[in-house]
Each structure stands twice: as C-alpha cells, then as structure tokens.
Amino acid sequence: MTGGGEGATCWLCERPLGARTEWHHPVPKSRDGRVTVALHPICHRTIHANFSNGELARCGADLAQLRIHPAVAKFLVWVTGKPADFHAPTARRR
Numbered sequence: 331m332t333g334g335g336e337g338a339t340c341w342l343c344e345r346p347l348g349a350r351t352e353w354h355h356p357v358p359k360s361r362d363g364r365v366t367v368a369l370h371p372i373c374h375r376t377i378h379a380n381f382s383n384g385e386l387a388r389c390g391a392d393l394a395q396l397r398i399h400p401a402v403a404k405f406l407v408w409v410t411g412k413p414a415d416f417h418a419p420t421a422r423r424r
Contacts (some may be wrong), residue, residue, distance in 0.1 A: 338351070339368075340368065340369050340373050341367035341368060341369055341373075341393065342369055342370075342373040342374075342376070342397070342402075343370065343373050343406055343409055345370070345410070345412070345414060346414050347368055347414060348414030348415035349414075349415055350415060351369070351370070352368075352370070353368060354366060354367050354368075354369050354374050355390075356390040356393075357390050358383040358386050358387055360383055361386075361387035363390070370414065370416075371417060372418065373409070376401075376405050376420055377396065377402070379401075379420050380399060381396070
C-alpha cells in the first residue's frame with residue numbers, strides 16, 4: 331500500500347512515513363482484530379519476525395510491551411535516524 335498521509339508517523343518507530351506504508355492489525359485478524367495501524371514495511375516485518383499471532387493477540391495492542399521486547403528495542407535504536415523509505419533484510423528470531 332502507499333501513503334500514510336501528510337505528517338503521518340509509523341505506529342512502531344514514530345518516524346515519519348515514506349512513500350510505502352503497510353497496514354498492520356495489532357490484534358491479528360485471525361483473533362478478531364479489526365483496527366489497523368500504519369507502519370514502515372521494515373517495522374511491519376520486524377513485528378512479525380519477533381511475535382507469533384498468539385503473542386500479538388495477547389499483547390499486540392500494547393505498544394509499550396512490543397517496544398520493550400529485546401529484539402524490537404534493539405531494532406528501534408538502530409532504525410532511529412534512518413530515512414523514511416529505508417529498507418534492509420529483517421532477521422527472524424530463533
């Protein structure tokens with residue numbers, strides 16, 4: 331999907347959104363989640379690389395809990411200051 335709107339920011343990292351925006355269900359659709367939030371593609375991949383749908387159903391709408399997860403916290407420090415359309419491969423948790 332494209333565009334998050336003028337001045338829109340990413341739900342996870344809070345950087346301004348760029349030309350590409352993806353929409354994420356904090357509570358998965360498979361768990362009756364209906365609300366969507368705008369994310370950078372790299373931020374969206376980071377969430378799904380570190381959390382299963384079951385984990386997201388339990389804590390996905392609690393942004394503070396997602397941000398303190400060790401891998402996500404490390405990602406957020408790393409991605410700060412990168413351009414809005416920055417992209418790099420996303421490592422999956424082991």
